[in-house]
Amino acid sequence: SSQCSPVKPTTPLVTFLDRLQETAFKTYGNSDFDPKLYVDLSLKFNLSDTEEAFKKLPRSENGSVSVEILEGFMGEYMRGAGEDLVEVVPEDYVPEPTGFLPKVESPEVRAWALEVHSLWKNLSRKVSNGVRDRPDLHTLLPLPNPVVIPGSRFREVYYWDSYWVIRGLLASKMHETAKAIVANLISLIDEYGYVLNGARAYYSNRSQPPLLSSMIYEIYKRTGDKEMVRKSLPALLKEHQFWNSGKHKMTIQDDQACNHTLSRYYAMWDKPRPESSTNDKESASKILDASEKQQFYRELASTAESGWDFSTRWMRNSSDFTTLATTSILPVDLNAFILKMELDIASLAKVIGENTISERFVEASQGRKKAMDSVFWNAKMGQWVDYWLGDNSTSCKEVHKLEASNQNENVFASNFVPLWIELFNSDASVVEKVMESFQSSGLLCSAGIATSLTNSGQQWDFPNGWAPIQHMIVEGLVRSGLKEARLMAEDIAMRWIRTNYAAYKNTSTMLEKYDVEECGKIGGGGEYIPQTGFGWTNGVVLAFLEEFGWTKDQKLDCQ
Numbered sequence: 001s002s003q004c005s006p007v008k009p010t011t012p013l014v015t016f017l018d019r020l021q022e023t024a025f026k027t028y029g030n031s032d033f034d035p036k037l038y039v040d041l042s043l044k045f046n047l048s049d050t051e052e053a054f055k056k057l058p059r060s061e062n063g064s065v066s067v068e069i070l071e072g073f074m075g076e077y078m079r080g081a082g083e084d085l086v087e088v089v090p091e092d093y094v095p096e097p098t099g100f101l102p103k104v105e106s107p108e109v110r111a112w113a114l115e116v117h118s119l120w121k122n123l124s125r126k127v128s129n130g131v132r133d134r135p136d137l138h139t140l141l142p143l144p145n146p147v148v149i150p151g152s153r154f155r156e157v158y159y160w161d162s163y164w165v166i167r168g169l170l171a172s173k174m175h176e177t178a179k180a181i182v183a184n185l186i187s188l189i190d191e192y193g194y195v196l197n198g199a200r201a202y203y204s205n206r207s208q209p210p211l212l213s214s215m216i217y218e219i220y221k222r223t224g225d226k227e228m229v230r231k232s233l234p235a236l237l238k239e240h241q242f243w244n245s246g247k248h249k250m251t252i253q254d255d256q257a258c259n260h261t262l263s264r265y266y267a268m269w270d271k272p273r274p275e276s277s278t279n280d281k282e283s284a285s286k287i288l289d290a291s292e293k294q295q296f297y298r299e300l301a302s303t304a305e306s307g308w309d310f311s312t313r314w315m316r317n318s319s320d321f322t323t324l325a326t327t328s329i330l331p332v333d334l335n336a337f338i339l340k341m342e343l344d345i346a347s348l349a350k351v352i353g354e355n356t357i358s359e360r361f362v363e364a365s366q367g368r369k370k371a372m373d374s375v376f377w378n379a380k381m382g383q384w385v386d387y388w389l390g391d392n393s394t395s396c397k398e399v400h401k402l403e404a405s406n407q408n409e410n411v412f413a414s415n416f417v418p419l420w421i422e423l424f425n426s427d428a429s430v431v432e433k434v435m436e437s438f439q440s441s442g443l444l445c446s447a448g449i450a451t452s453l454t455n456s457g458q459q460w461d462f463p464n465g466w467a468p469i470q471h472m473i474v475e476g477l478v479r480s481g482l483k484e485a486r487l488m489a490e491d492i493a494m495r496w497i498r499t500n501y502a503a504y505k506n507t508s509t510m511l512e513k514y515d516v517e518e519c520g521k522i523g524g525g526g527e528y529i530p531q532t533g534f535g536w537t538n539g540v541v542l543a544f545l546e547e548f549g550w551t552k553d554q555k556l557d558c559q
């Protein structure tokens with residue numbers, strides 16, 4: 001039933017741009033083709049007039065049109081991707097903020113950090129008036145405040161990226177820009193009931209790792225802004241409900257008949273992702289059964305909701321992409337994020353005197369902590385691991401029996417994400433055990449933490465390292481307060497900073513991901529070429545330098 005497998009309808013504009021994308025793919029062919037470009041275009045005229053003209057284009061048998069005719073059509077009817085955003089300099093940006101990175105003593109590192117800081121200017125935009133006047137002509141959503149984008153092909157705001165963007169903005173003392181990002185995300189909750197994957201109409205069928213409460217918590221810590229907390233609380237409650245209801249919610253019953261409520265990723269979509277439609281159709285081409293194909297499309301979109309798109313982490317068979325089964329997995333990091341959301345709501349509600357809400361969320365966090373201990377903790381490995389629901393997880397079955405053998409014992413960086421959460425990092429014996437496990441896991445490489453141990457060619461696998469992963473593990477270690485944990489954290493942060501710096505010196509850019517096998521090497525794999533900019537990478541470098549500083553005689557070059 002539709003209740004069992006919800007689908008959120010898309011807009012007529014997205015459907016049209018999807019068709020344009022397909023025609024362009026047939027016209028230009030595979031090499032250098034980025035499908036996202038076409039769903040980011042906007043219209044110059046009404047959709048019906050544009051569609052009419054598009055239908056009349058002379059086509060060959062396979063549906064392609066000549067390059068000349070397609071380009072003529074695009075020039076006449078379409079505006080370029082990114083033209084609906086206007087570059088702005090954030091009002092709170094200054095070239096050298098007072099009190100910027102006080103622990104950085106090295107002039108070389110300070111100069112580089114200021115260059116990274118200045119990149120906020122390159123990544124700042126506001127939605128053009130055209131989008132507000134005629135939203136029907138744009139897939140870009142009319143967010144009320146200025147935005148900070150990740151960069152390159154990612155021309156719009158992304159949900160979980162924004163957390164690390166904000167961490168960097170806070171190091172850059174740009175508190176107002178950070179608050180504006182939060183207000184934008186809250187406006188999405190007001191409109192849709194959840195924060196979208198990104199601020200585009202085609203992202204409205206899913207969310208992304210839920211870190212809004214973490215953003216608000218960090219901003220509150222620095223600014224003490226209770227008004228912001230007061231305005232945010234209703235949205236946070238709504239978001240908590242989104243992740244704990246419908247298909248996102250799962251119940252696991254343990255041996256003592258105790259029910260544990262946990263969450264999973266589950267997109268409201270069962271067709272190709274519009275931004276990657278041509279790729280998804282190609283990946284699904286070998287699946288002949290219509291309902292299996294539909295399920296595969298849902299798995300693709302649900303994996304995009306996880307932020308880890310794509311990885312062997314979500315595949316039943318690591319060499320067969322069509323075995324993607326994200327909706328059959330209870331992900332350890334998602335539940336760590338929701339546990340953090342519960343802890344954050346409890347403390348933010350208390351700040352503004354909402355004591356009943358606060359107590360309710362303390363209780364919710366205790367329940368989830370217990371669930372995480374029962375379902376995810378693997379004492380033998382000293383890691384928290386994903387839990388697979390078994391083959392019948394796509395049915396509407398409400399309660400699943402806990403089976404220890406359903407834990408996925410493969411090593412992923414996500415197995416260490418719970419360390420980021422206070423209820424875990426405050427337990428010294430757990431931290432010591434997890435540190436030992438991490439040290440021998442094979443994930444820690446010369447230039448940072450790898451995403452997994454499997455080199456599959458997917459971007460969320462070995463040898464790629466991603467800024468958010470480095471940051472959560474490092475910060476978790478620091479927050480434990482243990483001396484050896486801090487030393488380990490500092491060592492990881494230094495490896496990461498050095499590789500970011502070396503790549504910056506070579507390419508003059510900050511990158512979306514790096515290859516952790518070699519200092520200065522950029523990452524690769526996946527469905528698009530490596531992107532530069534780059535919001536969360538810049539944020540993590542600034543946050544690391546804020547935490548650890550850099551002495552005058554510490555070397556910055558690759559060691």
Ligand SMILES: OC[C@H]1O[C@H](O[C@H]2O[C@H](CO)[C@@H](O)[C@H](O)[C@H]2O)[C@H](O)[C@@H](O)[C@@H]1O
Pocket residue numbers: 036150154158159160161197198273275276304305307308309310
């Ligand atoms: O276009 C393909 C996919 O791109 C996005 O995912 C990647 O970039 C995001 C922005 O930096 C990041 O949040 C995500 O973790 C990356 O894997 C997008 O989020 C996907 O939905 C999209 O299909």
